[in-house]
Amino acid sequence: xxxxxxxxxxxxxxxxxxxxxxxxxxxxxxxxxxxxxxxxxxxxxxxxxxxxxxxxxxxxxxxxxxxxxxxxxxxxxxxxxxxxxxxxxxxxxxxxxxxxxxxxxxxxxxxxxxxxxxxxxxxxxxxxxxxxxxxxxxxxxxxxxxxxxxxxxxxxxxxxxxxxxxxxxxxxxxxxxxxxxxxxxxxxxxxxxxxxxxxxxxxxxxxxxxxxx
Numbered sequence: 001x002x003x004x005x006x007x008x009x010x011x012x013x014x015x016x017x018x019x020x021x022x023x024x025x026x027x028x029x030x031x032x033x034x035x036x037x038x039x040x041x042x043x044x045x046x047x048x049x050x051x052x053x054x055x056x057x058x059x060x061x062x063x064x065x066x067x068x069x070x071x072x073x074x075x076x077x078x079x080x081x082x083x084x085x086x087x088x089x090x091x092x093x094x095x096x097x098x099x100x101x102x103x104x105x106x107x108x109x110x111x112x113x114x115x116x117x118x119x120x121x122x123x124x125x126x127x128x129x130x131x132x133x134x135x136x137x138x139x140x141x142x143x144x145x146x147x148x149x150x151x152x153x154x155x156x157x158x159x160x161x162x163x164x165x166x167x168x169x170x171x172x173x174x175x176x177x178x179x180x181x182x183x184x185x186x187x188x189x190x191x192x193x194x195x196x197x198x199x200x201x202x203x204x205x206x207x208x209x210x211x212x213x
Contacts, residue, residue, distance in 0.1 A: 042074040042107070050173055050205060052080035055142060058200045058207035059169030064088040065137040068161065070126050070154070071095060071144030075104035081140075082116050092136075094122040094129070126154035131161040138162075140169040145185070146178035155192035159212055168194055168210040174203060182206050 055077060061067060063086040072078050072093035082091045095101050101121045108116060124130050126148050139158045148154045158168055170185050185208045186196055194210035201207055 042076040042103070046076060049175070050142070050171075052077050055140075055171055055207065056081060056084050058209065059138065059140045059171070060167050060197075060209055061085065061138060061140070061169075066090045066092075066135070068092045068094060068129070068131070068136050068139045068158075070129075070139060070141045070158070071147065072104060073100045075107050077142055078104060078119060079107070079113055079116055082119050085118065087118060089118060091119045092122050092131070093119055094124055094126075096123070096125050098123050127157060129157045129161050133160055134163045134166075136161050136163065136166060138167040138169065140171070142171045143173050143176040143178070145170050145188070146172075146176075146180050151188055152192060155188065155194075159193055162212040164212060166212045167197065168212070169207055170210070171205070171207040173205045182208065 061081055061084050063084070065085045066089065067081060067085055069078055069081065069091060072095050075093065078091060078093045082089075085091060093101070093104060095104075101123055105121060107113060108119060122130065127150065139162060145151055145154075155168075162168065168189065170189070172179055172182075172185060182199055182203075185206075186199065189196060189208065189210040193213070195213055197209040197211045199206065199208045
C-alpha cells in the first residue's frame, strides 16, 4: 500500500513538473504543434486516454452533418468522425501545416481507411476559413484553441461559417501544455458571441459545447 502511494505521488509530481516546464516554454515561444510529433499525436495510447467515441458524443457529432475540424494535425480523430457522420456527411480536415496534412493523407491511403470517402483536406489558417457563411453544422477542436494566438479572431470565423444553431465543440486535456480551465474556454466562447450549450467531462478532460444563436 505504501509503495502504491509513493508511486502515485511520484507520478503526480512528474505531471506537475511537466506542466510547469511546458507552460513556461509556451509563454516564451508560440507555435503550433510541430509536424514531427504528428505520429505521437496520432497514437493508440492517446486514443486510450482521450477516446474518440467520447469526444464524438460530447461534441454532438451526428450522422449526415457537415463538420469542420480545426487543427486536425495528422488525423488522430478525423477518421472516427468521418465514420460517425456517415456517407451523407462530410468532414473538412483543416490545418495550417502542409506536413501535418501529408501525414493524414498517407493515413487515409492505408487499406483500413480505403472505405472513407467523405474527408476533404484543407490547408488554411483558422483566421481565414475558406467556407461560405452559415454553411457548416458543427466545428470542433481538440486541444487546439489555445494554440491559436488570436483566439477571438478565429472564433469569429467559426461563428461566421456555422449555420444558425450550429455547434462549436472545444475539447481540452490536462496533459496538454496549453490546457485552460473550463471557465476560460466558456468565457472565450461567450465573448465570441456563442451561447453555451453544455459543459461535459472533468478536470482531466472536458468538452464545452457552444451554439451559434
